[in-house]
Amino acid sequence: MTDMVSYPDVVQLAVPIFIVAIVLELSWIVIRQRGGRYETRDAVTSLIMGAGNVASGIILGFLAWGFFMLLWAVTPMDLGSAWWVVVLCFVLDDLRYYWVHRFGHRIRWVWASHVNHHSSQHYNLTTALRQTWTGTFTFMMVVRAPLILVGFHPAMVLFVGGLNLIYQFWIHTEAIGRMPRWFEAVMNTPSHHRVHHGRNPRYLDANYAGVFIIWDKMFGTFVPELDSEKPDYGLVRNLGTFNPIRVAFHEWVGIWNDITQPGLTMYHRLMYAVAPPGWSHDGSRETSKRIKARHLTENPHDRGTPGFDQAGK
Amino acid sequence: MPLIVLLVLVVGGIAGIAVLLHIIGLSKAKVFDQESARAAWLREWPQAPVQDIDLSQDHCVALIQSTHGPGLVWAMGADSAARLAKAVKISQHERGLFVSLNSFDAPRIKANLSPQQVNTWRGVLMEPEQ
Numbered sequence: 532m533t534d535m536v537s538y539p540d541v542v543q544l545a546v547p548i549f550i551v552a553i554v555l556e557l558s559w560i561v562i563r564q565r566g567g568r569y570e571t572r573d574a575v576t577s578l579i580m581g582a583g584n585v586a587s588g589i590i591l592g593f594l595a596w597g598f599f600m601l602l603w604a605v606t607p608m609d610l611g612s613a614w615w616v617v618v619l620c621f622v623l624d625d626l627r628y629y630w631v632h633r634f635g636h637r638i639r640w641v642w643a644s645h646v647n648h649h650s651s652q653h654y655n656l657t658t659a660l661r662q663t664w665t666g667t668f669t670f671m672m673v674v675r676a677p678l679i680l681v682g683f684h685p686a687m688v689l690f691v692g693g694l695n696l697i698y699q700f701w702i703h704t705e706a707i708g709r710m711p712r713w714f715e716a717v718m719n720t721p722s723h724h725r726v727h728h729g730r731n732p733r734y735l736d737a738n739y740a741g742v743f744i745i746w747d748k749m750f751g752t753f754v755p756e757l758d759s760e761k762p763d764y765g766l767v768r769n770l771g772t773f774n775p776i777r778v779a780f781h782e783w784v785g786i787w788n789d790i791t792q793p794g795l796t797m798y799h800r801l802m803y804a805v806a807p808p809g810w811s812h813d814g815s816r817e818t819s820k821r822i823k824a825r826h827l828t829e830n831p832h833d834r835g836t837p838g839f840d841q842a843g844k
Numbered sequence: 845m846p847l848i849v850l851l852v853l854v855v856g857g858i859a860g861i862a863v864l865l866h867i868i869g870l871s872k873a874k875v876f877d878q879e880s881a882r883a884a885w886l887r888e889w890p891q892a893p894v895q896d897i898d899l900s901q902d903h904c905v906a907l908i909q910s911t912h913g914p915g916l917v918w919a920m921g922a923d924s925a926a927r928l929a930k931a932v933k934i935s936q937h938e939r940g941l942f943v944s945l946n947s948f949d950a951p952r953i954k955a956n957l958s959p960q961q962v963n964t965w966r967g968v969l970m971e972p973e974q
Contacts, residue, residue: 543845550857554864561868570921571862571871578858585854589847652923657861768888771918771925771950781949788948825891 536612538690543585545697552701553656559706560655566706567655572773574657579775580647581660591667598672599685608682620683621691621742627678628695628741631671633752636736636819641669642808643782650778652765654728659703664779695741699724719744722756729762732826733838735819754838767809767822782808873904874919881906884917884924892928898961900940905955907965914968916943918953925950929969941965 560566610616635645644663651658678688702724710720719740727738737754740747747753756762770778789803789811799812809818817825823839833839865871876884882894885908892912899906904919908926917926933944940957943965957965 540845543850546845546850546853546857550853550861553861557861557864568922569865569870570923571865572921573923574865575858575862578861582854582858585850652920763887765923768927769920769923769925771920771927771945771947771953773921774951777949777951784948 536684536686538686541690541693542696545700549581549656549660549700556656556704556706567704568653569655569657570653573651573653574655576773576775576778577651577657577661580664580778581657581662583664583775583779584660584662584666587664587667594667595672595675596685596689599675599679599688602676602679603685606680606682608680609684610682612684612687616683617687617691620678620687621694623678623683624675624688624691625695625740625742626746627674628692629739629746629750631674632739632741633750634671634674635669636739637807638805639782639786639808639810640804641671643786644669646766646782646808647778649728649766650770652769654703654705654725654762654764656700656703658728658764659700661778665783698742703728715744717743717745723747723753725762725764726754726756728764730765730767731760731763731838732819732823733757733760733833733836734762735767735822735838737838757837767817767819870922872922874922874924875903876906876917876919876924877903881908881917885910885915885926887924888926889915889928898964900955900957900961902956905953907955907968909968914971916945916953916955918955932969934966934969936962943969 556567557569560569610619631641632645635641644665647663648658648661651661675688675692679685699719702719702721704721705725707721709715709722710718714720715722719738719742723738723740723744726734729735734754737752738744738747739752744753770781772778772781786804790800795803795812802810802812807818807820809816809821827834827839874880876899878897878899881897881899885892885894885906889910889912892910892915894908894910896909897906906917908915908917910928913928913930915926915928917924927945927947927950929943929945931946933946935942935944937954940955941962943953943955944951945953955965
């Protein structure tokens with residue numbers, strides 16, 4: 532067993548780079564008068580959410596770490612720490628990220644944590660840092676269990692997860708149009724990820740990739756950015772507050788309010804926690820599927836175009 | 845990285861970027877005209893067409909009368925938010941009204957209104973649901 536494996540906390544080390552890159556992007560936008568937008572309160576909220584994410588990792592990280600080390604203690608597998616093992620771990624962890632991210636948009640319990648990343652109406656490098664404070668409570672750490680059970684050391688798994696997060700920083704920008712075609716084909720890029728942050732019916736539930744966009748192409752969730760339809764960033768129902776506490780917890784409060792309504796069956800209460808965002812027991816709200824269907828009713832010519840399949844989903 | 849260095853970087857970074865953004869004029873609130881208020885409403889409530897719009901004195905808030913009932917559009921920095929106004933609580937301030945939406949993610953809106961608008965908005969927003 533490889534017990535003494537140590538990797539740097541790359542996310543903490545990247546903090547100075549994040550700050551410099553934000554100043555550079557802002558300078559580019561101000562000087563060139565294009566390539567994105569900044570607004571003070573929005574940016575500050577995003578940055579505070581990022582700081583809170585680091586703090587919650589320091590405070591609650593021991594829970595995930597304890598779980599991972601428990602798995603490491605019981606697994607007979609150990610792949611070691613050769614460079615190719617790290618590379619393999621990075622790729623498989625990116626596949627793990629794809630599914631956790633997809634769950635994050637399709638299961639309200641997980642969305643309650645992830646929603647704050649989408650709560651900015653801007654799309655710039657500060658948006659990348661608008662991260663959750665409540666990820667631990669989604670229990671999505673279990674999706675990392677297979678990696679550890681097949682023999683990747685927990686420290687390596689967290690290391691490549693940090694690299695994944697750092698990769699995703701630079702794609703949160705409008706200052707870059709499109710990358711070379713070969714790069715766009717394989718990697719997640721600003722263009723692909725702008726789609727993911729779009730609230731346009733066409734762009735909902737698309738492009739969950741972290742590093743490699745191939746997962747979306749493999750699993751049928753890829754939607755290209757159309758020159759004819761600029762992404763409209765934010766939530767279907769945008770927040771009316773910049774208060775970081777409210778940003779961090781609003782969907783959890785929403786779940787609580789919904790499941791404690793009087794007169795619901797246990798099934799309804801459960802569905803308010805685990806059904807896709809927008810589900811309601813009386814059909815009074817809209818899921819992404821219904822939003823797309825309504826869009827196609829009003830715009831039938833969009834049927835079969837990217838983001839809308841022939842069946843009207 | 846030592847925790848104290850991380851703390852200084854994070855606090856200094858946030859404060860520095862905030863000051864920089866404010867100095868270069870990126871703290872201005874969005875102001876609406878009739879058309880942009882209508883667009884901001886329909887962006888969030890496309891299924892509730894607008895029947896009437898009344899802008900606050902500073903044009904940062906708009907009272908919307910829609911087919912689904914009254915609602916509000918207001919500036920969120922350079923952007924906007926919009927909500928149907930159901931079960932709201934209203935209180936007065938020197939220059940208009942506070943509207944509390946009974947919503948954790950959109951708690952309270954401050955609208956600067958003329959005395960006549962105060963009465964009109966109060967009447968529309970407090971009207972019992974049909």
